[in-house]
Amino acid sequence: MSAPLFERVALIGIGLIGSSLARVLRRDSPGTTIVACARRAETLEAARRLGIADATTDDPAAAVRDADLVVIAAPLSAYAEIGPRIAPHLRDGAIVTDVGSVKGAAIDALQPTLPSHVHFVPGHPVAGTEHSGPEAGFAEMFRDRWCILTPLPDTAPEAVARVTALWQLAGMRVATMPAEHHDKVLAMTSHLPHLIAYTIVGTATDLEDTLKSEVIAFSAGGFRDFTRIAASDPVMWRDIFLANREAVLEMLQRFSEDLTALQRAIRWGEGETLEKRFAETRAIRRSIIEAKQA
Amino acid sequence: MSAPLFERVALIGIGLIGSSLARVLRRDSPGTTIVACARRAETLEAARRLGIADATTDDPAAAVRDADLVVIAAPLSAYAEIGPRIAPHLRDGAIVTDVGSVKGAAIDALQPTLPSHVHFVPGHPVAGTEHSGPEAGFAEMFRDRWCILTPLPDTAPEAVARVTALWQLAGMRVATMPAEHHDKVLAMTSHLPHLIAYTIVGTATDLEDTLKSEVIAFSAGGFRDFTRIAASDPVMWRDIFLANREAVLEMLQRFSEDLTALQRAIRWGEGETLEKRFAETRAIRRSIIEAKQA
Numbered sequence: 334m335s336a337p338l339f340e341r342v343a344l345i346g347i348g349l350i351g352s353s354l355a356r357v358l359r360r361d362s363p364g365t366t367i368v369a370c371a372r373r374a375e376t377l378e379a380a381r382r383l384g385i386a387d388a389t390t391d392d393p394a395a396a397v398r399d400a401d402l403v404v405i406a407a408p409l410s411a412y413a414e415i416g417p418r419i420a421p422h423l424r425d426g427a428i429v430t431d432v433g434s435v436k437g438a439a440i441d442a443l444q445p446t447l448p449s450h451v452h453f454v455p456g457h458p459v460a461g462t463e464h465s466g467p468e469a470g471f472a473e474m475f476r477d478r479w480c481i482l483t484p485l486p487d488t489a490p491e492a493v494a495r496v497t498a499l500w501q502l503a504g505m506r507v508a509t510m511p512a513e514h515h516d517k518v519l520a521m522t523s524h525l526p527h528l529i530a531y532t533i534v535g536t537a538t539d540l541e542d543t544l545k546s547e548v549i550a551f552s553a554g555g556f557r558d559f560t561r562i563a564a565s566d567p568v569m570w571r572d573i574f575l576a577n578r579e580a581v582l583e584m585l586q587r588f589s590e591d592l593t594a595l596q597r598a599i600r601w602g603e604g605e606t607l608e609k610r611f612a613e614t615r616a617i618r619r620s621i622i623e624a625k626q627a
Numbered sequence: 628m629s630a631p632l633f634e635r636v637a638l639i640g641i642g643l644i645g646s647s648l649a650r651v652l653r654r655d656s657p658g659t660t661i662v663a664c665a666r667r668a669e670t671l672e673a674a675r676r677l678g679i680a681d682a683t684t685d686d687p688a689a690a691v692r693d694a695d696l697v698v699i700a701a702p703l704s705a706y707a708e709i710g711p712r713i714a715p716h717l718r719d720g721a722i723v724t725d726v727g728s729v730k731g732a733a734i735d736a737l738q739p740t741l742p743s744h745v746h747f748v749p750g751h752p753v754a755g756t757e758h759s760g761p762e763a764g765f766a767e768m769f770r771d772r773w774c775i776l777t778p779l780p781d782t783a784p785e786a787v788a789r790v791t792a793l794w795q796l797a798g799m800r801v802a803t804m805p806a807e808h809h810d811k812v813l814a815m816t817s818h819l820p821h822l823i824a825y826t827i828v829g830t831a832t833d834l835e836d837t838l839k840s841e842v843i844a845f846s847a848g849g850f851r852d853f854t855r856i857a858a859s860d861p862v863m864w865r866d867i868f869l870a871n872r873e874a875v876l877e878m879l880q881r882f883s884e885d886l887t888a889l890q891r892a893i894r895w896g897e898g899e900t901l902e903k904r905f906a907e908t909r910a911i912r913r914s915i916i917e918a919k920q921a
Binding site for chain 1: 704753754757772773775802804808811812813815816817819820821822823824825826827828829830831832833834838841842843844845846847849850851852853854855856857858859861862864865866868869872875876878879881882883885886889890893894896898901902904905906907908909910911912913914915918
């Protein structure tokens with residue numbers, strides 16, 4: 334049997350993403366030893382019950398010992414604590430990667446704390462569901478989705494290649510771009526849609542009671558798609574908005590201007606403006622279907 | 628064999644909704660004669676090819692002759708023309724219903740033109756997809772969704788009962804409420820979500836080219852759900868926003884205030900406000916799942 338891609342993988346965080354990756358390794362890389370680290374005892378217990386870890390610990394320092402790959406899959410707000418905790422215990426030549434949704438903030442939090450004898454490859458598998466926790470994961474979650482790596486100018490290409498191979502094992506297509514660019518693209522494709530979904534579902538929550546119960550009953554007309562997005566993990570999303578503040582606020586500003594323009598067209602009965610705008614957006618949908626991301 | 632629910636049904640408009648209803652009648656009410664009416668020859672040709680009509684015509688007056696049920700399934704902006712065209716040709720005791728998404732405007736356009744010897748039962752089957760045209764329809768589209776009827780104070784209960792039976796045949800649950808109330812509920816559950824989806828996809832359309840192509844490639848993180856909604860029929864949606872102007876503007880105002888509050892929380896780094904709001908919205912999702920509308 335050929336050597337596994339990684340001998341020993343430490344997963345710092347074993348939620349939706351971490352546990353899905355563990356399932357991929359279990360399935361496709363049986364020679365890999367998986368160490369799962371989480372703060373809460375219930376989470377570790379779940380990881381054991383699911384059989385997706387060979388060892389579990391609540392201590393990040395213990396988890397990374399002897400690991401040739403460390404995957405940080407915790408909320409972004411935990412990075413500042415995790416970096417200094419694991420740094421002294423990282424093996425020479427270990428690769429450290431992460432799955433955080435904001436790469437600028439991930440790099441700012443981790444890079445200064447990591448020793449020069451390890452390779453840091455920031456990454457973001459763009460996949461997920463509205464569920465969270467180790468029970469919600471599944472190996473096929475990554476299939477045909479994109480993983481974006483944002484290596485630093487001095488990141489060793491071999492380390493990038495090995496992290497690329499990891500996500501390809503999970504069925505992902507892998508792209509590389511600067512962290513700042515990633516954060517702008519995701520602000521538009523993911524962060525702003527989530528903010529808006531959270532907002533509109535919140536607006537409905539505040540409705541008078543009779544109206545609210547009917548909004549729930551008759552949610553089939555578009556609203557329920559928003560509620561699915563707005564059911565995503567609150568802590569993770571709090572962290573994302575705080576960590577990608579500038580790019581989100583910029584995209585939100587553009588969105589608000591466009592919304593105001595449509596609002597004005599509705600108020601003044603400008604049907605042509607509305608129809609023209611609505612027809613344009615169909616083209617984007619077609620592009621997404623052609624890009625096989627629909 | 629027992630008598631069919633309706634002997635002769637005239638469908639004025641044979642797009643997504645009209646053609647889906649025709650399929651239901653074909654499947655579950657074989658004794659019913661279906662007359663399809665559309666403006667465009669291609670649409671009528673499609674209806675014939677699909678075998679979902681016994682007769683086709685581009686003349687609404689001819690279509691409704693001898694029909695005991697007339698279903699107006701055309702864009703709302705066509706109602707003002709359709710009403711006077713069909714009125715003189717409606718059979719005594721015929722039931723006229725419609726499927727328009729804004730009931731106040733539907734009633735305003737049709738009610739004054741209809742003769743007193745017919746029964747008008749305004750309705751709205753809350754079902755659909757982002758596709759349009761007769762090819763896009765399917766009988767199961769209505770299954771387990773709600774149909775809202777908004778009869779007028781003087782509408783005969785027997786007529787309401789027969790239209791109720793029609794949509795129940797399609798697998799729908801049927802509710803009754805005043806038109807004004809319907810228009811408020813739908814402004815929140817359907818019209819505002821569509822407006823927002825159209826807006827955000829439009830915002831992406833206007834991005835610089837490099838950013839735009841990557842938004843398409845990496846759309847999996849929430850954005851693609853919006854593009855599906857924003858691929859809905861532009862003319863139908865133009866009409867909805869113009870017809871339900873007041874309720875949409877009211878809900879939009881509430882939404883904008885809530886969005887501004889979250890924007891402010893992001894700008895000032897108020898993580899607690901964000902997390903609290905995001906956690907609340909999960910509860911709404913659970914209610915929808917319990918209401919079996921997810």
